[in-house]
Amino acid sequence: MTHATEASSSRFVRIQADDLDLQLHYNDVGEGAETVVMLHGSGPGASGWANFNRNIEPLTAAGYRVILMDCPGWSKSDPIVCRGSRSDLNARALKGLLDALDLDRVHILGNSMGGHSAVAFALGNPQRVGKLVLMGGGTGGASPFVPMPTEGIKLLNGLYREPTIDNLKKMMNVFVHDASSLTEELFQTRLDNMLARRDHLENFVASLAANPKQFPDFGPRLHEISAQTLVIWGREDRFVPMDAGLRLLAGLPNAQLHVFNRCGHWAQWEHADAFNRMVLDFLSH
Numbered sequence: 001m002t003h004a005t006e007a008s009s010s011r012f013v014r015i016q017a018d019d020l021d022l023q024l025h026y027n028d029v030g031e032g033a034e035t036v037v038m039l040h041g042s043g044p045g046a047s048g049w050a051n052f053n054r055n056i057e058p059l060t061a062a063g064y065r066v067i068l069m070d071c072p073g074w075s076k077s078d079p080i081v082c083r084g085s086r087s088d089l090n091a092r093a094l095k096g097l098l099d100a101l102d103l104d105r106v107h108i109l110g111n112s113m114g115g116h117s118a119v120a121f122a123l124g125n126p127q128r129v130g131k132l133v134l135m136g137g138g139t140g141g142a143s144p145f146v147p148m149p150t151e152g153i154k155l156l157n158g159l160y161r162e163p164t165i166d167n168l169k170k171m172m173n174v175f176v177h178d179a180s181s182l183t184e185e186l187f188q189t190r191l192d193n194m195l196a197r198r199d200h201l202e203n204f205v206a207s208l209a210a211n212p213k214q215f216p217d218f219g220p221r222l223h224e225i226s227a228q229t230l231v232i233w234g235r236e237d238r239f240v241p242m243d244a245g246l247r248l249l250a251g252l253p254n255a256q257l258h259v260f261n262r263c264g265h266w267a268q269w270e271h272a273d274a275f276n277r278m279v280l281d282f283l284s285h
């Protein structure tokens with residue numbers, strides 16, 4: 001079997017859905033009767049491939065088709081200033097992508113902003129959702145325990161305003177529990193991704209100025225989602241605190257929660273092997 005690369009799986013599609021008319025970039029890997037869509041987080045330079053490079057192959061090897069959607073305003077997707085709910089904007093973009101690909105029903109795995117967007121999609125399109133996996137995200141809203149914005153989000157916003165290698169390292173050191181796992185190569189790749197699209201960086205800052213609360217609190221509506229949901233969190237998450245995972249567990253009728261010890265905001269990367277086994281088990285039962 002040949003391994004897919006970012007380049008070999010790179011695709012573009014024009015979506016025209018409601019008031020959205022833009023070009024989206026996505027990666028399409030593997031073949032299978034069931035499809036898992038992966039939605040990345042909101043950091044500068046993030047993309048589906050950057051967030052999930054340790055998770056694609058185990059899923060495709062198990063027989064799933066994996067679609068990595070780059071949200072509007074990230075990577076090779078079109079730029080946008082978001083003045084309303086970014087969770088809902090991404091959900092509309094996902095609906096446009098699934099319509100274009102003729103996919104009726106998919107599982108959705110979302111990281112941070114991707115989790116918020118997966119929940120927004122499930123609320124608007126319940127019949128199109130198989131199972132949900134939410135890591136470090138799923139709803140906005142205040143933490144009862146941790147001052148907000150959190151340390152990680154402050155660093156993330158600072159990096160958007162001043163995209164330097166020093167600010168990138170400060171942010172990434174807070175991403176993970178064990179910063180010794182971060183390599184110079186990883187920093188450089190992420191820096192290159194960021195600086196390749198200064199329009200995305202500027203638009204994110206403009207979006208925050210237009211609406212500081214880009215990710216609404218879905219708490220009051222979580223009970224509407226009947227999809228089986230696996231919520232995964234890092235105990236040392238300094239971006240979106242673990243109590244958000246408890247709010248999801250309390251609100252989603254069919255949710256279970258797994259908390260990794262010694263883990264920051266990137267559970268799918270920091271604990272990739274255990275994460276992949278857990279997701280495969282969850283999807284197949």
Ligand SMILES: O=C(O)CCC(=O)/C=C/C=C(\O)C(=O)O
Nearest residue numbers: 041042043044046112113215240
């Ligand atoms: O503000 C929030 O609730 C979401 C923050 C978020 O999505 C951060 C994600 C960061 C990454 O995963 C990344 O940049 O790779």
